[in-house]
Amino acid sequence: MNKTTHFNLNHQIRNLEISKIRQFDDHVSTFEPLIRLTLGQPDFPTPEHVKEAAKKAIDSDYSFYTRTAGDIKLREAASAFAAAKYELSYDPESEIIATVGATEALATTLFTLLNPGDYVLIPSPFFSLYDSLVKMSQATPVYMDTSETGFMVTPDLIEKTIQSLDKTPKAIILNYPNNPTGITWTEAEVKGIALTLSNYPKMLAVSDEIYSELVYDDTHVSLGKHLRDQTIVINGLSKSHAMTGWRLGLIFAPELITFELVKTHQSLVTSASTVTQYAGIEALVNGQDDALPMKAAYKERRRVVMQTLQELNLEVTEPKGAFYIFAALPKGLKMSSYDFCYGFAEGYRVAMIPGDAFGAAGEGYFRISYASSLEDIKTAMVRLTDYVNTLRK
Ligand SMILES: Cc1ncc(COP(=O)(O)O)c(C=O)c1O
Incomplete structure (x- = not known):
């Protein structure tokens, strides 16, 4: 067309x-x-108990805006969930934002991070939203072909790509478990990537971990565990709790970055849907293994x-x-x-x-x-x- x-x-x-x-x-x-x-x-x-919580929220007239970053009970639940599942430590008040799906989490993050002309590393093949958001930010995607390395993002590949550029990239977008390949990383692989990126302290890693609850024979290891200061972790309930249509995502990021992210989030959406946030609290508190x-x-x-x-x-x-x-x-x-x-x-x-x-x-x-x-x-x-x-x- x-x-x-x-x-x-x-x-x-x-x-x-x-x-x-x-x-x-x-x-x-x-x-x-x-x-x-x-x-x-x-x-x-969507699990029955989550639907019930949403119905209760409607009947209780929870129909007003929440705080911009989300209801504090939801952020506390997200913090506890991430700690229990992935050994992450994020302050609910200043380091977590509830978003309209992982999609808005990614948009908020990239719009906040990027200046026109910045380079952003994107391992390819990739979820196409990354490319669109980077281009909307007037930044330049730099694709890293992973088809030669069994779709793995290796430290070597990152290093070589950075060295081939005329300036250090602003960010790298990582996604594991991966869409479209299903590849995910062991703890040693996550550490390897973290170590490489730590050599470039001005670079940020946007780590899309929306499929973290769907790792088959191992447990998911978040990049936020090994590279906390440089990482923005993207997650949400769409895949873990079969809630794609509810639109609830999460951002976990260090305080000074979150402070800026909140401004973009506010400008884009004000706050995530209140009823959805109540469903989310139930999912994260009582549905940890849904x-x-x-x-x-x-x-x-x-x-x-x-x-x-x-x-x-x-x-x-x-x-x-x-x-x-x-x-x-x-x-x-x-x-x-x-x-x-x-x-x-x-x-x-x-x-x-x-x-x-x-x-x-x-x-x-x-x-x-x-x-x-x-x-x-x-x-x-x-x-x-x-x-x-x-x-x-
Ligand atoms: C890798 C990846 N990130 C983000 C999203 C978007 O998730 P959400 O529906 O929570 O916006 C998807 C959806 O398919 C995805 O595959």
Whole structure:
């Protein structure tokens, strides 16, 4: 769609592309019925006790603005949750902000950090919002291709990229467990990154840890634990508590940075929804392990997808977290990711996301989201087998 107006609207916005995920979704949406392995949201309902807390908040007329950074009870709950789960230590009063989803947390953070012309390191493939927000800030994204290192962000890669630039970047955006690859990091890997970044004390790390509760065989280690002074931790309840539509995110950052972040947050949204914040208090206080049953279901779905991909001999790294699998197109196939996925949707009525929706380093891959029912996933895998075998003939 190439619409334009004669008004001289903001150049950064005009140059932005609608997310390729959305574009692909729109393009294949006429192929109904369609099994969608495209969505980045849990297919589970929000836990009952969380819904009850929200209903109670409505009935109690909790319908006014909260404090800008969020109701203090929510921030206390977030502080306690982060301490219990990830050994983090953030002061509820001065170092935590409740936001409108992780999306606003990222927007608030990047708009606060960046000056025009700043460099921001973005490991690629990446969640496309990062790119848009950096460009909206008139800063310059510097992509680091991780496809050669098994989608790992290595200290070496960071070091080499920084050395190749004419000035030190302002920030790096990290995301683990990762969308789209499902890769996550061990404590030793987190420490390695922290050590490298500590050599650049003027750089900040924006660490998007929204999938922290969905790490399969280990526990999540936050960058905030090992690089507290330089890190802004982004998290939220969208994935951990199946609350994407409630829009509740969290920022954890050192006091002096939070002081500035609050100004941006206030200008953008005033405060997060009050009813949602009450639901959030319940989720964080009494639902600390709400993600566990979902995680068990995701694990089984991951097994089914992995088995098919391995039987098909497709190159894939087993994801250790989140609910995505990023697999390579069949070797030798002269086809773009887009055409591969489009052909599958058209011929077999299953949608997956072409890898280039996550940056140039994603070309040659496709992303499967296994946040769909096991039944749909099984059907989709039978069809994928048929599709790949047909293409190979
Ligand atoms: C890596 C990553 N960060 C942030 C978000 C946005 O989360 P929220 O829905 O809380 O805004 C998503 C959503 O898919 C995501 O995958």
